[in-house]
Amino acid sequence: xxxxxxxxxxxSATPEGKDFTTADIxxxxxxxxxxxxxxxxxxxxxxxxxxxxxxxxxxxxxxxHNAHSIGICYIGGLTTDGKHPKDTRTEEQKSxxxxxxxxxxxxxxxxxxxxxxxxxAKACPSFDATAEYAII
Numbered sequence: 001x002x003x004x005x006x007x008x009x010x011x012s013a014t015p016e017g018k019d020f021t022t023a024d025i026x027x028x029x030x031x032x033x034x035x036x037x038x039x040x041x042x043x044x045x046x047x048x049x050x051x052x053x054x055x056x057x058x059x060x061x062x063x064x065h066n067a068h069s070i071g072i073c074y075i076g077g078l079t080t081d082g083k084h085p086k087d088t089r090t091e092e093q094k095s096x097x098x099x100x101x102x103x104x105x106x107x108x109x110x111x112x113x114x115x116x117x118x119x120x121a122k123a124c125p126s127f128d129a130t131a132e133y134a135i136i
Contacts, residue, residue: 001056004108006069007101008062009129010039010116011077016088020075022050034060039071041100047092049100062119070104070111072097077126085123101136 014020021044026037037052038060044050052071053059061071074097076088089097101113113136115129116122 002058003068004055004070004111006062006065007104007108007111007113008065008069008071008116008119009097009113009125009133010061010071010073011088011125012042012073012075013077013124014075015078015082016076016080016086017045018076019045022052025052025073029060039073041070041072043072043074043093043096043100045075045090045093047090047096049096062116065119070108072100074125077124085126087125087127089127098133098136101133105136 012020012025022037022042025042029038039052040055040059042050042052055070059066059069059071062069074089074093077085079086105111113129113133116124118130
């Protein structure tokens with residue numbers, strides 16, 4: 001298994017209230033030249049957690065940090081018009097994300113939880129994941 005010291009939270013940068021799937025993200029990422037979906041997990045608006053890349057495989061979600069991190073993406077992150085960042089997480093997504101992060105912290109106790117915005121000039125995941133998950 002890879003040495004994991006980061007768990008990085010992302011949003012799909014899609015409009016509020018619209019559903020997308022791992023297959024959609026896989027297609028988008030392949031169009032950008034990735035081998036497959038770049039995230040290890042995707043959380044749908046209903047709170048269901050779906051697998052992307054296997055944990056043993058290096059992700060493609062945060063340049064310079066992929067080799068030692070796990071990427072989690074929630075569906076949403078933009079206003080309904082798709083023009084501005086917004087924390088669009090449903091209550092189900094919030095609960096699922098906390099549960100997944102807790103599970104991953106058991107497996108990788110030294111991993112820090114961060115948002116993509118902590119590593120790139122982006123709003124992603126449209127909320128301060130570092131502060132929100134500091135006690136997990």
